[in-house]
Amino acid sequence: MKHIYYQEGQLYCEQVRLHDLAEEYDTPLYVYSKTQILENFNAINGAFGEMDHVTCYALKANSNPAVLKMLAEAGAGADVVSGGELFLALRAGFPQQKITFAGVGKREDEIEYALKENIFSISVESIQELQLVSLVANRLNTTAQVSIRINPDIDAESHPYITTGLKQNKFGIESEKIQETFKIAKSLPSIEIHGIHTHIGSQITKVEPFAAAAKLVVDWVAKLRADGIGITHIDFGGGIGVPYANTIKHEALPVDELPENQIPPAEQFIAGVLPTLQQAGCSVWVEPGRSIVADAGVLLTKVLYTKETSARKFVVVDAGMTELLRPSLYGAYHQIVPLSIDTFVQEKVDVVGPICESGDFLARDRLMPKTKQQDLLAVMTVGAYGFVSASNYNGRLRPAEILVNGDRVRVIRPRQTFDHLLQ
Ligand code: LLP
Numbered sequence: 001m002k003h004i005y006y007q008e009g010q011l012y013c014e015q016v017r018l019h020d021l022a023e024e025y026d027t028p029l030y031v032y033s034k035t036q037i038l039e040n041f042n043a044i045n046g047a048f049g050e051m052d053h054v055t056c057y058a059l060k061a062n063s064n065p066a067v068l069k070m071l072a073e074a075g076a077g078a079d080v081v082s083g084g085e086l087f088l089a090l091r092a093g094f095p096q097q098k099i100t101f102a103g104v105g106k107r108e109d110e111i112e113y114a115l116k117e118n119i120f121s122i123s124v125e126s127i128q129e130l131q132l133v134s135l136v137a138n139r140l141n142t143t144a145q146v147s148i149r150i151n152p153d154i155d156a157e158s159h160p161y162i163t164t165g166l167k168q169n170k171f172g173i174e175s176e177k178i179q180e181t182f183k184i185a186k187s188l189p190s191i192e193i194h195g196i197h198t199h200i201g202s203q204i205t206k207v208e209p210f211a212a213a214a215k216l217v218v219d220w221v222a223k224l225r226a227d228g229i230g231i232t233h234i235d236f237g238g239g240i241g242v243p244y245a246n247t248i249k250h251e252a253l254p255v256d257e258l259p260e261n262q263i264p265p266a267e268q269f270i271a272g273v274l275p276t277l278q279q280a281g282c283s284v285w286v287e288p289g290r291s292i293v294a295d296a297g298v299l300l301t302k303v304l305y306t307k308e309t310s311a312r313k314f315v316v317v318d319a320g321m322t323e324l325l326r327p328s329l330y331g332a333y334h335q336i337v338p339l340s341i342d343t344f345v346q347e348k349v350d351v352v353g354p355i356c357e358s359g360d361f362l363a364r365d366r367l368m369p370k371t372k373q374q375d376l377l378a379v380m381t382v383g384a385y386g387f388v389s390a391s392n393y394n395g396r397l398r399p400a401e402i403l404v405n406g407d408r409v410r411v412i413r414p415r416q417t418f419d420h421l422l423q
Contacts, residue, residue, distance in 0.1 A: 002036070002247075002248075002295070003033040003035050003036040003039075003296070004033060004036070004248065004295075004296075004298055004378075004380070005248070006248065006250050006341070009250075009252075009340060009341035009342070010339070010340055010341075011248075011298075011337065011338070011339045011340070011378055013031050013032075013033050013298065013404045014033050014034075014035055014404045014405065014406055014407070015404075015406055015407040016404045016407060016409055018031060018298065018300060018339050018376075018378060019339045019340055019376060021300065021402060021404075021409065022300045022302070022339060022376045025400055025402060025411070025415075026400075026415070027300050027301050027302045027318055027319065027376065027399075028299060028300065028301050028302075028318055028319035028323045028399040029299070029300040029399055029400055029401075029402060030297060030298075030299055030300075030382070030386060030387050030399055030400070030401040030402065031297065031298050031299075031300060031401075031402045031403075031404060032062075032064075032067065032293070032296050032297045032383055032401065032402070032403050032404065032412075033296045033297075033404055033405075034070060034296075034403050034404065034405040035405065035406070036295060036296035036383075037067065037070065037071070037292060037293055037296045037383070038070065038074055040266065040291060040292045040293070040295070040296065041055065041057070041071060041074055041076060041292050042074070043265070043266055043267050044240075044266045044267060044270060044286070044288055044291060044292065045074075045075065045076070046267070047266070047267035047270035047271060047274075048270065048274065048284070051274065051278065051284065052282075052283040052284070053283065053284045053285065053286070054076075054077040054098050054283070054285045054286075055075075055076055055077065055285075055286055055288065056076065056077035056078055056079040056098065056099075056100055056235075056285055056286065056287045057071045057076040057077070057078055057079065057287075057288070057289065057292055058079040058081075058238045058287045058288060058289030058290075059078055059079065059080055059081070059085045059088060059089060059289075060079075060081055060085065060289055060385075060388065061289030061290055061292070061293050061294070061383075061384040061385055061388070062289070062293045062297070062383055062384055062385075062386070062387065062388060063085060063088050063388055064387065064401050064403075064412050064413055065088065065091065065092055065412070066403055066410070066412035066413075067293065067403070067412070068088060068089065068091075068092030068094070069092045069093060071092075071292070072089075072092045072093040072094045073093070076094070076098075077094060077095075077098030077099060077100070077120075077285065078092075078094040078098065078099045078100070079099075079100050079102060079238070079287035079289075080099060080100070080101050080102075081101070081102055081103040082103065082110065083107070083109065083110040083113050086099065086101060086110070086113060086114060086117065086119070087113075090117060096117055096118050096119050096120070097118075097119070097120045098120060099117075099119040099120055100119065100120055100121045100122075100123060100147070100197075100235060100285060100287070101114045101119060101121070101122045101123060102123040102125075102149065102197065102199070102235075102287075103123075103125070104125045104126070104170050104171055106122075106129065108132060108136060111132060111133055111136050112136050112140065115133075115136060115137055115140050115142055115144055116140065118142075120145060121145050121146065121147045121194070121195055121197075121233065121235065122144055122145070122146050122147070123146075123147045123148070123149045123195075123197040123235060124146050124147070124148050124149065124185070125148075125149045125171060125172055125173065126173070127181055127184055130146070130148075130181070130184060130185050130188060130191070131188065133146060133191060134188040134189055134190050134191050137189075137190035137191065138189055138190040142190065143190050143191070143192050144190060144191050144192065145192050145194050145195075146185060146191050146192065146193050146194065146195070147193075147194065147195030147196060147197040147233060147235055148173060148178070148181055148182060148185060148193070148195070148196060148197065149171065149172040149173065149197040149198065149199070150172050150173050150174075150175070150178050150196060150197070150198050150216075150217070150220065151166075151167065151169065151171055151172030151173060151174050151175070151198075152172075152175070152198055152200060152212075152213050152216045152217070153166055153167045153174065153175065154166070154200050154209050154212050154213050154216070155209065156200045156201030156202075156204045156209045156239065157204070157205070157206065157209060158201045158202060158203045158204055158205075158239075158241070159203065159330050159332075161329070161330055164199055164200060164201045164202075171199070172197075172198065172199075178220060179223070179224070179227065182224055182227070182229050183227065183229075186228075186229055193229060193231075194230070194231065194232050194233050195231060195232070195233030195234065195235055195282075196217055196220055196221060196224070196231055196233070196234055196235070197234075197235040197237065198213055198216075198217055198235070198236060198237055199236075199237025199238060199239060199287065200213050200237065200239060201239050202238065202239050202241075202289075202290060203239070203241040203242070203290065204239045204240065204241050204269075205241040205262075205263045207264060207268065207269055207272035207273075210236075210239070210269055210272060210273050211272055211273055211276065213236070213273075214236065214273040214276040214277050215276055217234055217236065217277070217280070218234075218276055218277060218279050218280045221234065221280040221282060222280075231280075231282060232282055232283065233282055233283050233285065234277060234280060234282045234283070234284050234285070235285045235286075235287065236273065236277065236284060236285065236286050236287075237286065237287050238286065238287040238288045238289050238290070238291075239288075240266045240269045240288055240290065240291040241263050241290070241291075242263065242290055242291055242294045242295055242381065242384075243263050243295075243381075244258075244332070244333050244334060244335065244380075244381050245258040245333060245335065246258075246335070247295065247335055247380050247381055248335060248337055248380060250337075250341060251344075252341045252343065252344050252369055253337060253341075253368075253369065254346055254367040254368065256333075256335060258333055266288065266291040269291075270286070289384055289385075290384040290385065292384075293383035293384045294381050294382070294383045294384035294385075295380075295381050295383065296383040297381070297382045297383025297384070297386055297387075298378040298379065298380055298381075298382060298383075299319055299323060299324055299378065299379040299382045299386060299399075300339065300376060300377070300378055300379075301317040301318055301319035301323075301362075301376070301377050301378075301379060302317060302318045302374065302375070302376055302377075303315055303316070303317055303371050303372065303373055303374060303375040303376075303377065304316045304317060304318055304354070304373070305373060306349075306371065306372065306373060312349075312350055313347060313348065313349045313350070314349065314350050314351075314352055315349045315350070315351045315352070315371050316352055316353075316354065317351055317352070317353060317362065317377060318353075318354065319353055319362065319379070319399070320352065320353015320354055320355045320360045320361075320362065321353060321355050321357065321359065321360045321361075321393075322353070322355055322390060322391050322392070322393050322394060322396040323353070323386075323387075323390050323396075323398075323399055324362060324379060324382055324386055324389075324390075325385075325389040325390075325391075326382075326385060326386070326389070327361055327362050327363065327364075328357070328359045328360060328361065329389075333363075334362065334363070334379045334380055334381055334382060335379075335380040335381065336351055336362060336363050336366065336368060336377050336378070336379050336380070337368070337369075337377065337378050337380065338369055338371065338375060338376070338377055338378075339375075339376040339377065339378055340376070341369065343369055343370050344369075345369070345370040346367050346368060346369055346370060347367070347368070347370050348365060348366065348367050349363075349366060349368065349371075350363065350364050350365065350366070351363040351364075351366060351368075351377075354394075355393065355394050355396070356394060362379055387399070387401055387413075392416075392420070392421060395421055397415060397416035397417065397418070397420065397421075398413075398415070398416045398420070399415055400413060400414055400415035401413040
């Protein structure tokens with residue numbers, strides 16, 4: 001069930017009217033549904049049944065400490081990509097043995113931090129990194145549990161900026177060098193090589209690329225075992241896509257012009273790879289981010305001005321690329337809807353922010369209900385990769401974040417004040 005919905009023309013998050021939140025806490029404002037996040041997590045985690053697995057939440061999607069805490073309490077593990085995310089994961093209460101650390105450019109101090117905290121796995125992406133992990137582990141008189149991230153050269157058919165499993169991408173070890181890399185890992189002191197990791201990209205909308213990656217990983221586990229390398233752990237990464245178009249429907253809303261995304265629900269992605277992955281007899285970890293939090297979040301924004309030129313109609317709102325970077329960076333599509341529906345008249349507009357860049361827009365050439373000054377709007381499906389990419393560019397203050405649970409409302413991050421700009 002969707003927890004952001006219309007009732008009598010008013011947009012709600014769980015039992016709370018979003019118009020009331022915008023008035024009380026001001027805009028721009030991020031609002032998340034706790035119930036939606038937990039339902040999303042439980043659907044993915046539950047899809048594994050009795051299998052030995054850990055669903056590691058990818059912190060990069062949304063690292064608000066309150067969100068992390070509730071996922072840790074729900075039994076999630078954590079996929080971190082920096083010392084900062086490791087710190088947040090530990091603070092939120094994720095058990096060390098359910099934390100995995102990926103990333104192509106780990107610094108020595110970050111490796112040291114991970115080893116001192118005795119996390120489950122460091123996912124290594126190059127031979128030089130392996131050597132550094134070995135050196136640091138040796139110095140600390142400990143053994144590093146290591147996975148190696150392979151680059152399967154599979155096209156995830158996603159946006160080029162978030163496709164990670166192709167040869168030309170910086171991630172992982174390409175197939176020609178996989179055997180050699182594992183052999184080096186086996187020979188290095190203070191390293192226990194236990195896993196194989198892959199992550200082919202993000203916002204993947206079909207099961208097929210995952211199925212191909214699963215087959216490849218399982219084949220590698222067999223080859224490596226034949227070489228005497230005892231793999232016991234598969235980390236299959238994240239990347240499950242979510243719909244962005246037509247996520248919310250109302251008779252006053254246009255049907256988005258994008259073809260309705262026929263994206264299978266997350267549990268179907270898992271079901272599509274489990275039978276293959278099971279053949280390896282390993283523990284299987286996954287690292288979903290977007291599919292847990294994206295549809296649980298909205299960004300509330302206010303119409304400052306409407307403005308018409310001979311070429312276009314603009315709706316100038318108080319949120320822009322500093323609050324939500326995805327449209328500017330990837331041309332990403334987010335549905336934008338009114339908090340209160342009061343008209344059936346529609347018009348085609350550009351929804352733009354206040355930043356001094358022509359690339360600062362939330363929507364272009366978008367048919368939507370006609371808006372006027374002071375109207376309140378919701379940008380949909382922003383729970384993932386939304387707030388985390390907010391910046392202080394143009395002296396903007398990072399917005400507040402609110403968590404709704406039933407009829408309860410909690411500020412989980414206050415809005416920044418001018419003082420933050422001095423730090
Ligand atoms: N694991 C690794 C190693 C990753 O690099 C990522 C995402 C994930 C897991 C989580 O992927 P997810 O389940 O969320 O697709 N800023 C972009 C997305 C960047 C994804 C980076 N890596 C966006 O807004 O679409």
